[in-house]
Amino acid sequence: MYIKLLTFIFIGFALLTNAQKFSNSPFSSYGIGEFGGLDNAIFSGMGNTSVSNLDSTILNINNPSSYASLAHGQPLFSTGISSRFSEFKSGDALSNSKYIGIEQFAIAIPFAKKLGLAFGLKPYSRTGYDFYDLQTLNAQQEMKYVYRGSGGTHHVFVGFAANLFEYKGHKLGIGANLGYIFGTTLNERISYINAEYASTDAIPGGIENRTYTLKAYNADFGLNYQWKIDKNKSLLIGGTYKPAQSLTTSRSQFLAYSEDVNNVNKYIYQDTISSSKGKIGMPSMLGVGVTYVMRPKNLQKSKKVYQLTLNGEFKTADWSNYQTTFEGVTTNGNFESTSSYAFGAQFTPHNDFKDKTVGYANRIRYRAGFQYGTLPIVTQNKQQTNTVFTAGIGLPFATQRSSSSLNFGFVFGKQGNGESNAVNERYMGINFGVIISPGVNDRWFRKFKID
Numbered sequence: 001m002y003i004k005l006l007t008f009i010f011i012g013f014a015l016l017t018n019a020q021k022f023s024n025s026p027f028s029s030y031g032i033g034e035f036g037g038l039d040n041a042i043f044s045g046m047g048n049t050s051v052s053n054l055d056s057t058i059l060n061i062n063n064p065s066s067y068a069s070l071a072h073g074q075p076l077f078s079t080g081i082s083s084r085f086s087e088f089k090s091g092d093a094l095s096n097s098k099y100i101g102i103e104q105f106a107i108a109i110p111f112a113k114k115l116g117l118a119f120g121l122k123p124y125s126r127t128g129y130d131f132y133d134l135q136t137l138n139a140q141q142e143m144k145y146v147y148r149g150s151g152g153t154h155h156v157f158v159g160f161a162a163n164l165f166e167y168k169g170h171k172l173g174i175g176a177n178l179g180y181i182f183g184t185t186l187n188e189r190i191s192y193i194n195a196e197y198a199s200t201d202a203i204p205g206g207i208e209n210r211t212y213t214l215k216a217y218n219a220d221f222g223l224n225y226q227w228k229i230d231k232n233k234s235l236l237i238g239g240t241y242k243p244a245q246s247l248t249t250s251r252s253q254f255l256a257y258s259e260d261v262n263n264v265n266k267y268i269y270q271d272t273i274s275s276s277k278g279k280i281g282m283p284s285m286l287g288v289g290v291t292y293v294m295r296p297k298n299l300q301k302s303k304k305v306y307q308l309t310l311n312g313e314f315k316t317a318d319w320s321n322y323q324t325t326f327e328g329v330t331t332n333g334n335f336e337s338t339s340s341y342a343f344g345a346q347f348t349p350h351n352d353f354k355d356k357t358v359g360y361a362n363r364i365r366y367r368a369g370f371q372y373g374t375l376p377i378v379t380q381n382k383q384q385t386n387t388v389f390t391a392g393i394g395l396p397f398a399t400q401r402s403s404s405s406l407n408f409g410f411v412f413g414k415q416g417n418g419e420s421n422a423v424n425e426r427y428m429g430i431n432f433g434v435i436i437s438p439g440v441n442d443r444w445f446r447k448f449k450i451d
Contacts, residue, residue, distance in 0.1 A: 119157065240286070
């Protein structure tokens with residue numbers, strides 16, 4: 001059953017994402033593209049809080065130390081689709097965009113009681129934009145500049161975690177993801193004299209093209225401290241750290257003129273296609289989170305064992321150190337350091353997913369959250385911000401005694417600098433995710449013994 005379901009999900013994701021633009025946002029024209037927006041369905045329902053979320057039924061690749069906290073003998077497969085529908089406004093101009101993409105494809109395997117292993121693939125950054133600018137030449141003419149970008153980078157990784165010690169309700173775990181980043185981004189500027197062109201007209205003008213091919217090995221680290229205060233309450237503290245790193249980059253570029261800027265076969269190259277190698281310096285990132293879990297005091301007299309989880313976290317990234325270096329020339333990205341605050345909650349009326357004596361609605365996980373933070377982009381000497389309200393639900397599989405679940409996250413937010421003549425975005429995101437683990441009668445990665 002699980003193999004058929006995984007195959008169906010994978011084929012469906014492939015067909016869906018191939019039919020969609022990976023991104024369509026003017027904000028992705030900065031640096032190597034946008035990093036947020038493809039949100040996990042579970043965490044996006046709780047304000048995107050994940051640093052200290054160590055639920056044994058959730059695969060949390062954002063904090064690699066979580067892999068050793070999964071239930072023994074319960075490997076997890078996790079994947080999902082994220083979507084974002086945006087309205088961009090600048091003055092009186094309005095435009096709309098959407099994108100849909102796979103958020104992650106990962107599996108985690110706990111073993112030897114105190115160890116955990118994970119591997120998978122996820123997006124790293126995405127580039128996709130198409131907008132224009134007009135500049136006056138004289139009283140009769142103006143120049144139109146069209147800016148286009150596409151592509152993205154991906155991250156394949158393997159992670160390892162270990163619980164270092166466990167003593168009288170106290171537990172300390174560490175973990176790391178080791179991975180490889182790869183991908184290509186295209187940035188293009190087309191210029192021509194603005195006129196009333198029909199869709200079939202040839203448009204004479206110039207083209208400036210830059211293509212970046214990026215690759216790098218990378219690592220990120222996580223740790224967690226878990227304190228079981230008593231039978232009904234727990235406190236979890238988590239931390240994540242991504243060191244600053246350099247992406248090895250190949251850049252190819254050319255200038256061309258064409259009788260039709262939309263027909264690459266008519267390009268007349270004014271400058272030979274040149275290639276150079278360089279580096280793009282990415283910032284260090286730090287995250288700290290706290291989670292508090294509580295249940296009713298008297299479990300024996302309660303038919304329904306509810307569970308309330310409260311999350312809070314802080315993240316910061318030193319984007320002011322972002323820079324590119326080609327042919328010995330270093331250029332700063334004109335970015336600012338960022339920080340964000342997030343809060344989330346999850347309530348489960350009855351937390352025992354194996355108990356079928358209560359109604360299905362009592363085993364659903366209900367989620368809500370809020371997030372506010374600054375973005376690295378500065379426009380009109382003002383740093384942009386991002387404000388998000390979230391909600392979500394987790395639906396356990398009704399037919400299997402397992403921790404498998406379907407999850408939905410709903411995101412409503414806005415980002416920009418708030419100035420009416422700048423580009424500001426209002427968006428809505430719908431995220432779908434599935435977690436699959438073996439039922440009580442299934443066996444994954446276990447040895448069978450013959451009596």
